[in-house]
Amino acid sequence: MSATAGGEFNRVVNSDLKPVAVVAQCLDNQWVPRELLGSMLEHGRSLRHAKVADARLRAVRHEYLRALLNSQQVIVNRAFFLNNHAVYQDFQNGGVSREAFKALLGDSVIVPYLYNETSLVEEREFTVQSEGERAWREAVGDVATGSCLRLSWDNDENARLTRLKLGTSFHRHLLTMSMFEAEPLQRDFELDEEDTRRLQARLRDVSRWALDSESVTRERFYKAFVVADDTNPAEGKYDRTKPFAAELKQLGDLKYNTALADALSRYPLTPADSLDRTALQEDRIISRSGGVSADELLHMLQQQAFALIQNPLNVGFTGLELDHVWRARGTDEWTLYKDSLLYLLQEPERLLETPEEFTARGQDVYNRYVSLAEQLSGIVGRRREGVVDRWQPIIKFSIHTLGSVISVMFDTDPYIEVAGEVADSIAAEASKAVVRFAVVGRDQRRAGKQLETSVDLMQVKFDRTRDEWNGLIRRMEESGFSSHRTVHRPDDDATLNAPDESEDTG
Structure with missing residues (x-):
């Protein structure tokens, strides 16, 4: 106690x-x-x-x-x-x-x-x-x-775990930056090929600095690569003359803020308009599932495509306060949403043997979240005059691999967006891609101001990643999904990224 x-x-x-x-x-x-x-x-x-x-x-x-x-x-x-x-x-x-x-x-x-x-x-x-x-x-x-x-209530054990899970984890991340692939960097930061090469060179500078430093903290990293010289990093005076200060800051911050969640085997909540965790180019984003095949994933998406009914809502965050959230959490709608989300997360790969049940679970999360949003709108009450905050929720599946993302939008006419190309380092190798389920607004430009929920759900396994990735896109198109490619990274959802659960600190 x-x-x-x-x-x-x-x-x-x-x-x-x-x-x-x-x-x-x-x-x-x-x-x-x-x-x-x-x-x-x-x-x-x-x-x-x-x-x-x-x-x-x-x-x-x-x-x-x-x-x-x-x-x-x-x-x-x-x-x-x-x-x-x-x-x-x-x-x-x-x-x-x-x-x-x-x-x-x-x-x-x-x-x-x-x-x-x-x-x-x-x-x-x-x-x-x-x-x-x-x-x-x-x-x-x-x-x-x-x-x-705490990580542990034994002081010596807590100190050891803190050093290993938080300090050493950040240091190790800086050391691995020298190996970051070009394709995902280009997509995540919307760079041309020349700037991507320059960023890779700067990442190698970071790794050399980390290798030569006895003590590596985010504050020291900031002083060397992000903030103006002779300033306190807490002031946040970021130096545009330091090459790629913004990109390095985002990568460092992302790792810094996922470390505690990983140490606890829980979820780091990535905000909207922030780098997605896949930008860290980790070998394993989640480990709780063995992975499903591309055929199984496609079957599930085909089933989902025809199961949705969309209802625009006048719901958003305008005027929301803590007591509104507290009251919403006390409603039956919040309990049903929470239960439906937990049910969806229970061994989702097994549900692909019966895609109709998977579709029903995904639809249930959507329905429950929409009901919660309606309840929340009533709790907040009438918004001030002139404010229009119309939320039109849809289900979005996204499949993330190193270098590329496929986003499947279940709108009135389901479609896919493809960003980037599979990284050369895994093109001919076996890999696993992260599958994310989200309820988001149709207007992705306003995502940061809307109500949404998202969770990393499962993995899809590939034997030869690039061939099977391109084959998945082609078969989606043949199944009736319209598609288009973009050189830009997709708009971010506020994301519950599942951590590596193979390590237990409790």
């Missing part, structure tokens, strides 16, 4: 977490949406610039609330309760938001993660906002019970 000013919190480890527990990247104090990052570099603005701070706060808040709505639990580093206004604004003052936060904390929906602390309120070793620290102590003191998380 962890002592607080008001009660006792259960000391938990990863094996005590719910199946769909997430670590939200948006709460990282360096996370910036890609569009905003480009603007910061163009205009020479830091994270402390008023326009940047306001835009970033809105984006963080949106993703934080989305995480709380879509998942069973959200794991939050204790530091964020003390220094992230998007989090502590809910319990800083009295009112319904504070009561909602206390309820979510007490019910272990919000689970504080302790790096090496043993108490939720012990003295901190990091920078805080005084109003956040004061509000946190008061809020925790009013909560009788809840849960707090």
